[in-house]
Amino acid sequence: MRCQPNNGHQVYIWLKNVQTCLLCDEQTGSISSICAACESDLPWLIDQCDHCALPLPLSGMTCAQCIRQPPAFSQVIVPWLYDFPIDALVTRFKHQAKWPLGRLLGEMLGQTLQHRFDEGLERPDLLLPVPLARKRLRQRGYNQAAMLAHWLGDALRLPVDERLIKRIKETPAQQGLDAKARKRNLRDAFALPTPARVFGQHIALIDDVLTTGATAHALARLLIQAGARQVDVYCLARTARPGD
Structure with a gap:
């Protein structure tokens, strides 16, 4: 031509x-x-809980919530606190389809992960984006977690499967709910049609923001019950405890 x-x-x-x-x-x-x-x-997250990445005054500590009720996931790798301007960038990417901003944040998350891999962090076998309900996916037109997962997969040379986990229950938005309400909201919300796919695998869940960790816990528990060896969480930002 x-x-x-x-x-x-x-x-x-x-x-x-x-x-x-x-x-x-x-x-x-x-x-x-x-x-x-x-x-x-940028609001880089330095001192955090070793398990859920909740911002803490000192590094190398575990928060009280993780001590009382350890989440099903092993660790959270996250570069930023959910504060200005990261909160504005994520919102514009997530709700206003400003994909270049999401791509920028995804590339920087990829650089953070590669640095951690070079330092000895175990590479996962598979990246799984947190799924959206069908109704919300139709309304928004895209799943920002799936976009992040594919950008990370390309940069880090890791496989991505955005269809492995299904969101089978239409639930109200998690925003505005406390931790207990979020857990109730997510009860029986996800399904794993082919559990053999994750047996013995090290899985990394991909999402934009970790708030209470309820969604990540529900998905990690489902994967661990299906035989996954380990489940980590990779996300762009972590919220602080309300009032902090």
Whole structure:
């Protein structure tokens, strides 16, 4: 076809040129779509619970909730606290289809994970995005967790299966519910039609924000009951305890 470039010619690739920062609109001076100043100002989560990543005053601790009722997942890998501007970026990605913002956050999460893998964190066998109910998926038109999972899968060379877990129960939105209400809301909400697929596997659940951990716990428990060896959670941001 005449519209296709010849193999011997260079093709203009936009992503290989100097970018404008998606947060401050200044040139980044590199191919990155966020400048160094904005990246350093993000609310990086440093001190956290070793199990659920709840922000804590010191590192290397376990929160009281995880001591009383340990969640079914083993650990949470998350780079940021759910605070400005991460909260605004996630909201625009999730509810306003600002996919470049989601891609930016996904790439940075991928860099965090690769750094942790290089330090000895065990790589999972499979990435599973948290599923959306059919009604909500039709309304929104996309599952932001599935988009994150595929971006991470490409960057980290890990397989992704967004159809393995089914959300079989239409539930009210989790936002605005306390921890107990979230757990009741998720009772029998998920199904695993082919449990043999996860037997003996190390699974990583992918989501945008971890709040109480109720959804991740329900999914991890389902996977562990089906024979999964370990379930971790990878997400963009972690909320603090209300009032903190």
